[in-house]
Amino acid sequence: MKKVDKLSIREAVKHxxxxxxxxxxxLKSGKISGVQDGQGTWTIDPSEMARIYQPRQVEVVKDDGKEHGNLSTKNTPLHGQVEALKExxxxxxxxxxxxxxxxxxxxxxxxxxxxxxxxPEASQSRRRWWPF
Known part of the structure; x- marks a missing residue:
């Protein structure tokens, strides 16, 4: 099983x-959990970030030009799919x-x-099914 590295604030903002x-x-209000070391540096679990925030869109450069990529995980819906579902x-x-x-x-x-x-006529009597 692969160990997931924690993110610094800089990395979290980037991704x-x-x-x-x-x-x-x-982090200070407790909306998102993280660990602060003795020097005041925060580390945050990527799954905790994905719980609250969407992955940032990034550009991936290909040989034939630019292609837009996404840093999403399998469990994070892609923007295009979300828009299609909204439609x-x-x-x-x-x-x-x-x-x-x-x-x-x-x-x-x-x-x-x-x-x-x-x-309906009021004088019409109901027909009985039983003879008595």
Whole structure:
């Protein structure tokens, strides 16, 4: 099993979408846990950073030009996938709104049809199934 190295504040800021002052405040307030040595240097577990902050987008240079990379782990959703899911959710919400409007319109139509039906005759006796 590979041991995961702890991150310094500098490394955490470099790899995650957070500023140094924000990270220092989060460490001091206890929002994020870390270990401070006798000299005041903080070390933070990468999983603790991933719990609160998104990985920072970085540029990876290829032979044929620039390609945007990501320092995310397998458990961190990629930005493109999140955006695609947001679009699918918005489409689903639109379909639900349309379906609700149609259901309401059909309900009103059914009520209109019920009002058009003749009233049941009061003198009609109920037919019994049992002879006694």
């Amino acid at each position: 995650f979408d957070v500023s140094r002052p924000t990270l220092q405040k989060a 699918r959710l918005a489409d689903a919400e639109k379909r639900v709104a349309i379906a609700e409007a149609l259901a309401e319109e059909r309900g009103k139509h059914i009520e209109d049809l019920r009002r058009m039906l003749p009233a």
